[in-house]
Amino acid sequence: MTAIIDVKGFSKYYGDYLAVADVSFEVEEGSSFAFLGPNGAGKSTTINTLCTMIDKTAGTLLIDGKDVSKQPKEVRKAIGIVFQEPTLDQKMTLQENLVSHCIFYGVPRNEIDERIGMLLNLVDLVEWRNKLVSTLSGGMKRRVEIVRALVHYPKVLFLDEPTTGLDPQTRNRMWEYIMKLQKEKNITIFLTTHYIEEAEVCDRVAIMDGGKIVVNDTPQALKEQYTKTRAILKVKNERKAEILFLQREFPYEKKGGYFHLEVKDLGKFIEVIHSLKETILDIEIMKGNLNDVFLEITGKEIREGGDAK
Ligand SMILES: Nc1ncnc2c1ncn2[C@@H]1O[C@H](COP(=O)(O)OP(=O)(O)OP(=O)(O)O)[C@@H](O)[C@H]1O
Numbered sequence: 630m631t632a633i634i635d636v637k638g639f640s641k642y643y644g645d646y647l648a649v650a651d652v653s654f655e656v657e658e659g660s661s662f663a664f665l666g667p668n669g670a671g672k673s674t675t676i677n678t679l680c681t682m683i684d685k686t687a688g689t690l691l692i693d694g695k696d697v698s699k700q701p702k703e704v705r706k707a708i709g710i711v712f713q714e715p716t717l718d719q720k721m722t723l724q725e726n727l728v729s730h731c732i733f734y735g736v737p738r739n740e741i742d743e744r745i746g747m748l749l750n751l752v753d754l755v756e757w758r759n760k761l762v763s764t765l766s767g768g769m770k771r772r773v774e775i776v777r778a779l780v781h782y783p784k785v786l787f788l789d790e791p792t793t794g795l796d797p798q799t800r801n802r803m804w805e806y807i808m809k810l811q812k813e814k815n816i817t818i819f820l821t822t823h824y825i826e827e828a829e830v831c832d833r834v835a836i837m838d839g840g841k842i843v844v845n846d847t848p849q850a851l852k853e854q855y856t857k858t859r860a861i862l863k864v865k866n867e868r869k870a871e872i873l874f875l876q877r878e879f880p881y882e883k884k885g886g887y888f889h890l891e892v893k894d895l896g897k898f899i900e901v902i903h904s905l906k907e908t909i910l911d912i913e914i915m916k917g918n919l920n921d922v923f924l925e926i927t928g929k930e931i932r933e934g935g936d937a938k
Pocket residue numbers: 643646648666667668669670671672673674675936
């Protein structure tokens with residue numbers, strides 16, 4: 630793998646307080662990486678250091694082979710950032726906002742218009758090009774922020790809770806745009822989010838807690854390792870089901886007319902279901918999700934639209 634982000638032995642003290650403790654990780658070029666953690670875990674400290682906004686205490690942080698402490702200008706050219714707080718100038722048009730960003734980043738003048746047009750087209754905003762930013766909806770402004778973060782053709786896009794505060798429909802569309810841009814431009818996505826479904830679709834998920842990265846793996850591997858599959862079922866003949874569960878060693882609980890059980894061995898569970906097929910009234914099998922992984926690891930829940938508490 631080619632590591633576009635390469636962090637080794639990164640630590641950060643604020644005075645005497647160790648906020649990030651000897652953290653190492655890599656992010657593969659062209660992949661999407663979700664960075665999760667409860668409040669105070671050290672996520673912002675890590676992202677702000679990678680984005681050259683604060684300096685490390687120890688370690689080496691490289692983006693596209695460039696050292697964030699020693700080559701901050703080169704690193705800034707290699708990254709795009711979309712933060713939660715909107716930073717577009719409301720009194721300027723989309724075009725004016727984007728052109729001033731291009732000039733700041735040294736995009737060749739003869740390429741500016743074409744790049745802006747192409748990216749606005751990807752996020753369905755071409756016809757808004759010469760409108761004032763203040764006339765756009767919240768979701769549209771966030772799309773313009775993504776265009777702005779990409780118009781200097783960065784290799785890594787940092788998205789810090791990019792969809793917080795947007796309605797579910799707009800969130801889904803935003804995410805479609807981000808994925809499309811990622812594929813077309815082979816951009817690496819580094820995402821923080823409180824929406825578990827956004828982390829689920831990333832190639833890898835790292836969970837930080839207490840200044841350390843506790844796990845870093847694919848969502849599938851994390852779910853396999855840290856969650857349980859559960860089933861609930863309702864049957865006509867409860868006695869028959871109880872006998873079968875005891876015989877086949879399925880510990881169960883009965884709540885509100887439903888049997889609740891853990892499915893450790895799927896093959897064995899399917900056999901049980903098969904034996905009960907005449908009597909089953911209702912059944913649901915639930916796999917653990919990343920929220921369960923997060924809860925298992927940190928003892929806290931990622932709350933939708935809010936901070937993990
Ligand atoms: N400038 C600062 N001075 C002193 N302590 C700080 C400073 N910035 C952060 N901290 C502390 O460092 C720890 C890590 O903070 P950080 O903001 O990186 O966490 P986080 O995971 O981003 O949390 P959140 O989700 O709340 O933003 C916290 O205990 C925080 O109080």
